Amino acid sequence: MDGDFVIGGVFSIHYALQTVIYNYTTKPEPLRCTRSLNGRNIRFARAMIFAIEEINNSTELLPGITIGYQIYDSCASVSVAMDAAFQLLNGQDPVIYKDSNCSQSGEMKGLVGESGSSQSIGISRIVGPFYIPQVSYFSTCACLSDKQQYPAFFRTVPSDQFQADALAKLVKHFGWTWIGAVRSDSDYGNYGMASFLAAAQREGICVEYSESFYRTDPHSKIKRVADVIRRSTATVVVVFLSPGDVKVLLEELAQELPPPRQWIGSEAWITDPLMMSFSFCAGAIGLGIQQSVIPGLRNFLLDLSFTEVAANSVLTEFWGDAFNCTMIKSIDPKKRVCDGTENINTLISPYTETSQLRITNMVYKAVYAIAHAIHNAVCQETNFSIQCDKHFSLESKQVLSELKKVNFSRNGYSVSFDANGDPVAFYELVNWQRSESGDIELVTVGYYDASLPKGQQFHINRNIIWVEGGIKVPVSMCNDNCFPGNRKVLQKGKPVCCYDCIPCPEGEISNTTDSPDCFPCPSEFWPNEEGDACFPKPIEFLYFDEIFAKILAAFSVTGACLAIITAVIYFYHRTTPIVRANNSELSFLLLFSLTLCFLCSLTFIGAPSEWSCMLRHTAFGITFVFCISCVLGKTVVVLMAFTATIPGSNAMKWFGPPQQRLTVVFFTFIQVLICTIWLLLRPPFPMKNLTTYKDKIILECALGSAVGFWAVLGYIGLLAVFCFVLAVLARKLPDNFNEAKLITFSMLIFCAVWITFIPAYVSSPGKFTVAVEIFAILASSFGLLLCIFAPKCFIMISQPEKNSKKYLMNKI
The missing domain is CATH 1.20.1070.10 (Rhodopsin 7-helix transmembrane proteins)
Structure with a gap:
């Protein structure tokens, strides 16, 4: 859609890029997406359109000015995301001008995207040198906070550095010291897991294994990772994977179910409704983006006319997949032709799931952040009105400068950025619990607020249902605890969490579980039989009553x-x-x-x-x-x-x-x-x-x-x-x-x-x-x-x- 100012959008609407083996005898074909549509990400893209329509109809934000948009599908691929960035930079004008600007009309003033950190890094390398602000709604890699490398990058979702610290505190809170770790072999997974492992080490947590893979890896590698999980002794598995990678791993594990495992998920997949179809993961817990409410969004998502669907290739594909029909007559007699009688209101799909809007709100806030930056650059407020100049020669550098200073609230949710372009970190602790019908539903059981003082950031306010429906916290340790009266002795050649327990020497005590040392009692005190407390020594002399x-x-x-x-x-x-x-x-x-x-x-x-x-x-x-x-x-x-x-x-x-x-x-x-x-x-x-x-x-x-x-x-x-x-x-x-x-x-x-x-x-x-x-x-x-x-x-x-x-x- 055209407008006075254009905002770009990049979303992973398809799961993957179609791979083609070239023999260098023919011209390469254009990049094409493959695998099924991601209904959740279609909702993200539609939420961007919804926000832009709200802004265009607003009398307070950019009055008299229209915002246009160009939305691209990245296919969850870095190469396609970078191709989209080039197209957004070049604009849609077919005329090539020879003066300072290659394109005069519809120059992009900001970009919303991408979800994957690797895709966002690729986009930022292209748009950053032009000072075009990029606001991601779901790229959490801590590396993107480096303003030397990514000077124009912002995000409405917290950095993985906060998430890694929160996950380490979560693991420590429940007493798990022996865990497994699986990550995506991507910037998101590698940087996120590196931050988590560093935080886990500070908390005294040991990792039995740390495996990585990517969904396009050979099946043998994915099977090897699944076998490691099956054979491991660690009950708890921390998973730093993108949704596409999680889906591949869980499908492989479903072939031969592992022993009960307590899954700890990152925000990328733990709130994804598609993942909840894997029932053996019931009891999983993780950090999710805060739930939110966007008034009017559900009606907008369901307000799809058949004509509108038929005019849009993405919506056409979505409609056909959702209702198992086709817009054109198919040679497959089992597949009927869509006739417009399909009722989207009865559709149960990630696209229509608006009961727990999380990442959708991050998209919504990203659009409004760019709009506020443009507003502050081209509008002037007086006592009686707001005057905006749609013909103002707005440069992207001005939008970038204003974006650093934005501070507003929308629907009760504040939006601002620190010096690294990051928001204040706030996570909900979510738990996969079985409902009475047997389906898995997402339940919020606590929160993590990085703005609170240390020691008060983590809070649990509801009962957690663990793996296999248990109400007792599962145990994941290399060996049993050393009870008071004993001390830990590390086992040679093994991690620090693997140790033997030996009683304290005579005259010494330990009064905490897993104490690394024993401490001597004061000179006039002596340990009790359990060796966990010092008591005054009995005084001996020749009593008269002996x-x-x-x-x-x-x-x-x-x-x-x-x-x-x-x-x-x-x-x-x-x-x-x-x-x-x-x-x-x-x-x-x-x-x-x-x-x-x-x-x-x-x-x-x-x-x-x-x-x-x-x-x-x-x-x-x-x-x-x-x-x-x-x-x-x-x-x-x-x-x-x-x-x-x-x-x-x-x-x-x-x-x-x-x-x-x-x-x-x-x-x-x-x-x-x-x-x-x-x-x-x-x-x-x-x-x-x-x-x-x-x-x-x-x-x-x-x-x-x-x-x-x-x-x-x-x-x-x-x-x-x-x-x-x-x-x-x-x-x-x-x-x-x-x-x-x-x-x-x-x-x-x-x-x-x-x-x-x-x-x-x-x-x-x-x-x-x-x-x-x-x-x-x-x-x-x-x-x-x-x-x-x-x-x-x-x-x-x-x-x-x-x-x-x-x-x-x-x-x-």
């Missing part, structure tokens, strides 16, 4: 009671020879010190504190020195008693009761001095021992100064050895009540206990260190009490006849 501690406490109290009972017995028999002959004052001091020794073991039970740590070690050291000092005094008295019987010896005067008391005080004072220095310089203190056990904390008393501790023990040991040596020297002295033998045996037990204590103390872990120390205290204390006092108490109670002076003097 059975073991109760037993030790019972022995301690029992020993103290025995010492007190012994003291009572001695006090009751204090005037008897057996008590008087064995230094009763030192005996009472010894029993008092033994009572303290038994009771000091109680300070080792319970939670260590600053005071208990200082008390337990110092009390132990002082009371034991007090005890050994008393034993040493008794031993020296025995030796001196027999030495004093030698004529002329006055040694006994130096070991009277005052000297004995002074000796005990002196030896004890030295230990008090050692303990005081220890406490002043580096006293014992409570500490948490985190090294002995990995899974628990030992609350113990640190020595503060090891030198101080071993000085206390060493001093006790020195006195014990000295006392033992003296007792050994006095063991054979006569007298029935000689204590030397008893002291010798008691000191032998004492030294044996504390010699074995040292390695046991060093090697015992945790609370058993404390238990060993308590045991050594009790054992040595019981040794002294029983060996020294038990025989005498036995005589005093059971054999009182031996408790006499005559028996003592060995006269009976």
Whole structure:
């Protein structure tokens, strides 16, 4: 149709170009389309005409100016699309002018098309150098955003860069990490899949296979791609194919159905009604262009008179295919002649399917975008009217400049372009669901809006029906998840999504699924049995309510009671020879010190504190020195008693009761001095021992100064050895009540206990260190009490006849 300004249009009305093998002996024939018509793309072309008619009838947009159009069929072929571009550039005027312009009338000011990215690239290479704006309604290749190569290219459909990111987020959202990928061997498929694979890699998604083909490839190649899909372990297949390529692949797969596959589709085919006839793809999901409403379009599409159809070769072919008739009498008797009684209102075809207008609206907006650019170039708005100059010498460069700035809304849908000629990306998430009648219908289940902040772009607001009608999200992984408590170990030579799961090492956890690493717990925490959480380590010390501690406490109290009972017995028999002959004052001091020794073991039970740590070690050291000092005094008295019987010896005067008391005080004072220095310089203190056990904390008393501790023990040991040596020297002295033998045996037990204590103390872990120390205290204390006092108490109670002076003097 002619007009003041002409807009070109290129649509893939047929599926393919007829291939001819030339032998170079005849002139090549004109390019011809083949295969059946694409009713959906006829609707696109008619939508362009509808939009132009709306503009021509508008009083607000280009009033008084008519827009003409020239629409060409590209046959989904790059070569035919480029041929159409040349024809659009040259115009329809048969006269050749020799001045600046080859054609004067109907020079094209803009072009709507094409759907395929490869075709659009070919067209853009031709019209771009002339600054003729090209607005595509369905070419999504991200490569077309490069303004260096395609300076005059615009589109109303989002770039595949947005779609690739959205598809990767979609796959990640449902937890699929092991997928297959199939693409068209074209600019659309190759660039789109490259963008998707890059986005998938960023999301941690692995691709089992990535196959490409083109619908004109040999059947063997297409069959090989189908076989790869059949044999693969990936349940999810991401398909970046043009509708023509999808149709070829699905037809091949229908020959031998693959295992259930979850199809993820790009916008090029996922909303194409023709593809929904393949029932084994039910449950497919993908990104579709936003649904829209174009008032009046359906009536326009159905308003086709038989005369109008007969005058148009494309509509004639469409009419014949739709109603299985022919406009001219056919030699085929089965095919009737179209007579005009056919009712297009009853036709069920992609051409008449207007319930979900998606790409059609992209065509509609493309036409209006060019019209607005022309309007802004040739029209001036005043307060009262709009004045447009149809004779204005409009150059395509001016239209291109104005097109970059357009910003308007039509039917509630905004139209604008960014610096790359791209619109704001908005996709609907669509799902192929079976209706009650068994047919597959397109259901919108969510959306993706690239204009929203990161993390809020993807939204699902309706239940999805998956492959085989399932409501549970299918699983597509190279192997099972590594649950918390385990970590991933990559399998050699395989993608990062293929891994083995091994438990976390001791002391480490992982609290997320598929964690690549395990993390150590803080020093005072330890993993639970599952290895997915850290809990405070149990604190260990010798509790009072433990059975073991109760037993030790019972022995301690029992020993103290025995010492007190012994003291009572001695006090009751204090005037008897057996008590008087064995230094009763030192005996009472010894029993008092033994009572303290038994009771000091109680300070080792319970939670260590600053005071208990200082008390337990110092009390132990002082009371034991007090005890050994008393034993040493008794031993020296025995030796001196027999030495004093030698004529002329006055040694006994130096070991009277005052000297004995002074000796005990002196030896004890030295230990008090050692303990005081220890406490002043580096006293014992409570500490948490985190090294002995990995899974628990030992609350113990640190020595503060090891030198101080071993000085206390060493001093006790020195006195014990000295006392033992003296007792050994006095063991054979006569007298029935000689204590030397008893002291010798008691000191032998004492030294044996504390010699074995040292390695046991060093090697015992945790609370058993404390238990060993308590045991050594009790054992040595019981040794002294029983060996020294038990025989005498036995005589005093059971054999009182031996408790006499005559028996003592060995006269009976």
